[in-house]
Amino acid sequence: MSDDSTAQASAADAEAAGSADVALETGSQVTPDDPNDNRWNDALRQILGGSFVISILAVVLALIVGAILIAVTDPGVQQAAGYFFSRPGDTFQAIWNVVSGAYSSLFQGAIYNFGRPTFAAGIRPFTDTLTYATPLIVAGLGVGLGFRTGLFNIGGQGQMLIAAAFCGWIGWSFNLPPVLHLIVAIVAGFVGGAIWAGIAGVLKARTGAHEVIVTIMLNWIAFYLISYLLRTPGALQEHGTNNPKSPAILPNAILPPLFGPQYQLHWGFVLSIAATIVVWWLLERSSLGFKFRAVGENPNAARVAGISVKSVIIWALVISGGLVGLAAVDQVLGTTTGGFSSGIDAGIGFDAITVALLGRSRPIGIFVAGVLFGAFKAGGFLMQAANNIPIDIVLVVQSLIVLFIAAPPLVRAIFRLPTPGSRPRTKTPAPTATAEEATAK
Amino acid sequence: MKLELRGITKRFGSLTANDHISLTVEPGEIHCILGENGAGKSTLMNVLYGLLPADEGQILLDDEVQHFEGPGDAMKAGIGMVHQHFMLIPVFTVAENVMLGHESTGFAGFLNLNEARKRVREISAQFGFDVDPDALIENLPVGVQQRVEIIKALSRDAKVLVFDEPTAVLTPQETDELMAIMRQLRDAGTAIVFITHKLREVREVADRITVMRLGKVVGDASPTASNAELASLMVGRSVELTVQKEPALPGDPALRVRGLTVVDHIGQLVVNDVSFDVRAGEILAVAGVQGNGQTELTEALLGLQQHVEGEIELDGNLLSGLSVRNVLDAGVGFIPEDRNEDGLVAEFSIAENLMLDRSDSTPFVKGGSLQLGFRSTFATEKVAEFDVRAQSIETSVGTLSGGNQQKVVLARELSRDLRLLVAAQPTRGLDVGSIEFVHKRIVQARDSGIPVVVVSTELDEVDALADRVAVMYRGSIVGIVPGGTSRETLGIMMAGELPDSPDDPAPDPHNDDGRSGTRGEAA
Numbered sequence: 001m002s003d004d005s006t007a008q009a010s011a012a013d014a015e016a017a018g019s020a021d022v023a024l025e026t027g028s029q030v031t032p033d034d035p036n037d038n039r040w041n042d043a044l045r046q047i048l049g050g051s052f053v054i055s056i057l058a059v060v061l062a063l064i065v066g067a068i069l070i071a072v073t074d075p076g077v078q079q080a081a082g083y084f085f086s087r088p089g090d091t092f093q094a095i096w097n098v099v100s101g102a103y104s105s106l107f108q109g110a111i112y113n114f115g116r117p118t119f120a121a122g123i124r125p126f127t128d129t130l131t132y133a134t135p136l137i138v139a140g141l142g143v144g145l146g147f148r149t150g151l152f153n154i155g156g157q158g159q160m161l162i163a164a165a166f167c168g169w170i171g172w173s174f175n176l177p178p179v180l181h182l183i184v185a186i187v188a189g190f191v192g193g194a195i196w197a198g199i200a201g202v203l204k205a206r207t208g209a210h211e212v213i214v215t216i217m218l219n220w221i222a223f224y225l226i227s228y229l230l231r232t233p234g235a236l237q238e239h240g241t242n243n244p245k246s247p248a249i250l251p252n253a254i255l256p257p258l259f260g261p262q263y264q265l266h267w268g269f270v271l272s273i274a275a276t277i278v279v280w281w282l283l284e285r286s287s288l289g290f291k292f293r294a295v296g297e298n299p300n301a302a303r304v305a306g307i308s309v310k311s312v313i314i315w316a317l318v319i320s321g322g323l324v325g326l327a328a329v330d331q332v333l334g335t336t337t338g339g340f341s342s343g344i345d346a347g348i349g350f351d352a353i354t355v356a357l358l359g360r361s362r363p364i365g366i367f368v369a370g371v372l373f374g375a376f377k378a379g380g381f382l383m384q385a386a387n388n389i390p391i392d393i394v395l396v397v398q399s400l401i402v403l404f405i406a407a408p409p410l411v412r413a414i415f416r417l418p419t420p421g422s423r424p425r426t427k428t429p430a431p432t433a434t435a436e437e438a439t440a441k
Numbered sequence: 442m443k444l445e446l447r448g449i450t451k452r453f454g455s456l457t458a459n460d461h462i463s464l465t466v467e468p469g470e471i472h473c474i475l476g477e478n479g480a481g482k483s484t485l486m487n488v489l490y491g492l493l494p495a496d497e498g499q500i501l502l503d504d505e506v507q508h509f510e511g512p513g514d515a516m517k518a519g520i521g522m523v524h525q526h527f528m529l530i531p532v533f534t535v536a537e538n539v540m541l542g543h544e545s546t547g548f549a550g551f552l553n554l555n556e557a558r559k560r561v562r563e564i565s566a567q568f569g570f571d572v573d574p575d576a577l578i579e580n581l582p583v584g585v586q587q588r589v590e591i592i593k594a595l596s597r598d599a600k601v602l603v604f605d606e607p608t609a610v611l612t613p614q615e616t617d618e619l620m621a622i623m624r625q626l627r628d629a630g631t632a633i634v635f636i637t638h639k640l641r642e643v644r645e646v647a648d649r650i651t652v653m654r655l656g657k658v659v660g661d662a663s664p665t666a667s668n669a670e671l672a673s674l675m676v677g678r679s680v681e682l683t684v685q686k687e688p689a690l691p692g693d694p695a696l697r698v699r700g701l702t703v704v705d706h707i708g709q710l711v712v713n714d715v716s717f718d719v720r721a722g723e724i725l726a727v728a729g730v731q732g733n734g735q736t737e738l739t740e741a742l743l744g745l746q747q748h749v750e751g752e753i754e755l756d757g758n759l760l761s762g763l764s765v766r767n768v769l770d771a772g773v774g775f776i777p778e779d780r781n782e783d784g785l786v787a788e789f790s791i792a793e794n795l796m797l798d799r800s801d802s803t804p805f806v807k808g809g810s811l812q813l814g815f816r817s818t819f820a821t822e823k824v825a826e827f828d829v830r831a832q833s834i835e836t837s838v839g840t841l842s843g844g845n846q847q848k849v850v851l852a853r854e855l856s857r858d859l860r861l862l863v864a865a866q867p868t869r870g871l872d873v874g875s876i877e878f879v880h881k882r883i884v885q886a887r888d889s890g891i892p893v894v895v896v897s898t899e900l901d902e903v904d905a906l907a908d909r910v911a912v913m914y915r916g917s918i919v920g921i922v923p924g925g926t927s928r929e930t931l932g933i934m935m936a937g938e939l940p941d942s943p944d945d946p947a948p949d950p951h952n953d954d955g956r957s958g959t960r961g962e963a964a
Contacts, residue, residue: 285813287806294797298786304745304777305798306766 055358055365055405059372062400066393067099074098074389101387106394109382110375120262125378127265131335133374134265135327135348137272140355140366141279142193142323147361148283149316150296155200155215156324156349158222159193163325164344165226165236166192168246168332171253172339181252186271186329193325194318196222201317205310211317219349227342238339246339255334268330272370275323280363282319292316324349354402373398442503442519442600443467444489444632449498451484458484460656461498466601471623471633473643475662476653477675477872482636485653486603489634490522491515502601521594525606527586531579535572536561539593557596564592568625583730584615591622602626603634608642612730613900613932620646638675640668641901676873684877686884689908692721695892696861700751701761703737703916711737713916714751719861719892724883726907726924727896730935734916735896736778739865742894743775744768755861769798772860774886776850776867778896780843784850787839791831792820794838795853819856827852828878844875851882862886865896880905900928 071077071094080087080094108114110129116122139156146153153159167189176184200214229235230244238247255266283289294302295312303309327348332340355373359365380394444466451459458481466472476482487493489500491509500507502518509515512522529538540557547553561574570588578586587607594602604623608616623646627633637643643650643664650662652674660674696719703712712734719725727735740746742753744765753760760768769775777783785794796805796816804815820834827848831841838846847867854862864883868876883906887893897903903910907924914937922930930940 285811287800287809287811290793290796290800290806290811294786294789294800297788298782300783301786301797303765304743304775304783305800306764306769307797307800308764308766 055360055369058358058401058404061404062397063103065400066397067103069396070099070102070389070393071095098387098389102383102389102393105383105386105389106376106379108379109386110379124263125382127259127263128378129371129375130269131264131266131374132377133371134268134272134334135330136351136355136373137367137370138275138330139324139327139348139352140359140370141275141363142320142325142327143352144356144359144361144363144366145279145283145292145323146316146320147356148289148296149292149312149320150299151204151313151316151320152212153197153200153215153317153320153324154212154350154353155197155218155321156327156352157345157347158215158219158349159196159321159324160328160331160345160349161222161226161342162196163189163192163328164332164340165229166325167253167329168249168340169236171249171333172247175250176252178252181250182255182333185249185253185333186326189325189329189332190322191325193328194322197321197324198314198318200321201314204317205313211313223342230342243341245341248339249333249337253333254337255330264335266330266334268334271326271330272367275326276363276367279323283363288315324352327352351398354398357405358401442632443501444520444601444634445501445504446485446489447499447501449485449488449500450496451481451488451493452496457656459488459495462653462656462658463498464651464658466632466634468600468632469627469630470648471627471635471646473635473637473647473650474653475637475640475643475650475671475675477638480653480675481656482653483605484656486522486605486634486636489515489603490520516597516599519598519600520603521597521599521601522603522605523587523590523594523607525609527590529578529586529589532577534575534577535581535589535592536574538578538589539574539596541593543597560596561592564595567629568622570622582615583610584612584618587611587615587619588622591626599631601632601634603636605636606638607635608637608639610731612935613928614936616642639901640671643671644668672873684880684884684905687888689723689887691723691908692890694718695721695756696894697754698742698751699754701738701741701753702750703734703741703746704748705737706747711916712741715913715916715918716751717911717918717921719894721892722887722890723908724887724893724895724906724924725921726903726910727894727913728900728903728907728910728931728935729898729913731898733913733935735898735913736865737916738913739775739778739863739894739896742768742863743773766801769857772858774854774857774859774862776847776854776862776864778865778869780846780850785838785846788837790835790837791824791829791841791849792816792834794849795820795823795856798853799857823852823856827882842872844871844878847871847875847879851879855882855886859886859891862891862893863896864893866898867895868897868899868902876902900931903931904928 074094077091077094077098080090084091109125111126113122113125116124139160142159143153143156167185170185170188171181174181174184196218197215200209200211200218203209203214204211226236227244230237230246233239236246237243238245255268255271257263258265258267258269281289283293291302291307291312292315294305294307295309295316299309302312328344331344331346331348336344351373355369356366358372359367359369376394376398380391383389383394384391446462446464449459449462450457460481462481462485464472464474474482474485484493488495491511491514500509502520507514507518509518515522530541533541536554536557539561540552540554545553545556558574561572564570565572565574570592572585572588572592578589581589587610591602607619611619620642623633623635627648635643635647644666647664650664650666650671651658652660652662652671654675654677659677662671662674698718699716701712701715702710705711715734715738717725727738729735737746741749742760744760744763744767749761751761755771755773758771760771760773763771781787786797789797793816796819799805803812804819805812817834823829824831824834829841829845829848829852831845838849841849851867862883867883868879871879880902883893883895887908895902895906897906904925909921909923910926910931911921912919912931912934914935919934919937920939922934933940
């Protein structure tokens, strides 16, 4: 950047050169008072939104802490630690054995089992991973879409239960032609979740009721409603049984296996891929998604720009709930086709929040995070069976991931305390010598 | 007490906010630090006040090196600060606020309020402040609250007083009074550091002027320097302080507002029965001290206020009662007062912000799908036209300077087919260069034959732009006077009174032909 003569300064004036000159030209590289706050937020959002580094680090850190927990709770390690000072090597050996054993089981249970003779059998754990991932991905997309609109949809459980009732009822009550039946059932599931979340949306838009409170309360309403219906003959309960369980899904409405009957993986996974693409388009390329994001980032500016914040809130929750409903579709029409109970949501509605956070609310990120969590689920079982390590450790690792992801805001909260003036302001390069020329003049 | 800063350097990452700043403030002197936003004035003062540690350099009081760990140390050493935003507790009395932070207590921990009251009375009497120690802060006018801040500092035996942009919230009269107080304090031997970017004030009270730009001291000036000299020192090039504009050629009344009344969300009457006309091709400036209903007035025009009565008509079509979307579609362009809060989505790119208020319709959206190609062409064009200095159209606006952010808002609003432009505080917090640009554009909009409403609390701006001036006080329009009305008259009106010999305070849209033109060198 030129920094010598006034002539050059005015030349640069005419021809907006680079950013350094710019700052010198206008004399202002910093916005006044409050924007600092925005800029700081912006930096935070970049950490949260842009970089995958934090996500990856969170997973790695969680696995390390998980390893420590595995080592500490293992009886073999405890025994060896008893005579640590006479033979410290034993303790480390025991730690190595149990941790490596646990994580290799986790891997073999989730990705590829080297103990099997053929590739087809060896790769089976990976298809299980994808099966577990399928509902997590769609539900994560739903929650993530809410996040992008500034809405915290923690009503995944309730939305899944209502969606399960909707698509299940279509699935067992009607006799429709093959493909049509499946499609109608899927749509019904979407609608069920959408309605349930839509209630929260309407309440928030109309009355200002906070969606966190409303969705969590709707969880309980849905839970007891579905439990009641499952116990009521003529409602959702299967004929000729006293169990609180629904009838089996008719074959035409079942999501067919993707790679043949020896794998659990069903067409719901394809649905998840499609949902990922659609949500990406919706958020990044559509007018509706543009409004969602605008409201999510700055509802005031959105309102001033003529965007109806109320209808955006309603639509975002409707679509969010619909996607979560698709998770129930995966469960009811894909994995547990023999009829469901009130535990059909299997915690997916809550895991979806973690998945969305880990995926930074970006569709691709959510897809990857969903697969990772699917792997934890699939691998956790083998880890428990082969190494006698409680599957709870997987839950702990999952929770730790959330904790570490939540750390940047925590850090910000700490750094917020000092004065606003202490914040770095811009990326503009440090002022150059042009300053003096004015003095000379 | 003599204050000396030696080679103060403060860096934030790669940015040097203060680059070896040295200055000396003698007792009994008003030392102005003049600079644009971002010049590093506030950082320097935060270092001085112990809020930020300096990377290099020393602070000396009476030739003794000081080490401030925090504001407490600075206060103890005799430095007082009057912040731009008052640090007062509204529900406490003056005396309680003054003692806050160094409460003296008597038997069993009872507060020694009498002593605080006495102290307030003493200082008040000494400087003729006329402040009642038992008045609640929330009941006091802004100017008096500021005096409470000064009393607070003085009650801690401050020998060096820092005023950080103290006049931003004051009426012209209150500003004059503050100037008098500052002179009085100076004569009593206090060293005063006065931070501002308003040239007029500087020339009025300063004994010495230090100009800062981009974190450096770029020069000293004497109070006799002209505005143009000071401005060019601040900006680094010569600046046009006045807006070149032709006399307005107003057409028929285009915007008619009748009996507009706004009640805010807590039930307070904030705009009270306001009526005015704005003709096509003229600028109506709404002047007044901040918080007298101007914000709500503009929001009501846009349909952003909920409880609005009265009629707003644009070109014969009723605007009142319409949604924001419909108001915008009727051709209203809006530059909101707080661009970060209401004008821009900081995380969005420039291109995205440029389509923010057209997210529904062609040409930005077709069949529900964003037209990214069109958007980037449009954005590239507008960035060039409005001279937005940024690396690319994908840069997020949150990283731009205030001036460039405002240019993005302007570009968006002015690129629609406008029938009315409403600009609220269009140059707040901008540097001189950007102000020049924004003013030019607003005048251009007027000359294209649309009515323009500009809300401003800065008399310089009102003076530079207005064809007519409506002065608001407590939600009502005190009067509408022609552009170029003297500052004194406007100041009196801003305090809610009609001047003795008003030019013509009645709302009369036909009285000001040819009365506009360039004024401002008077400043």
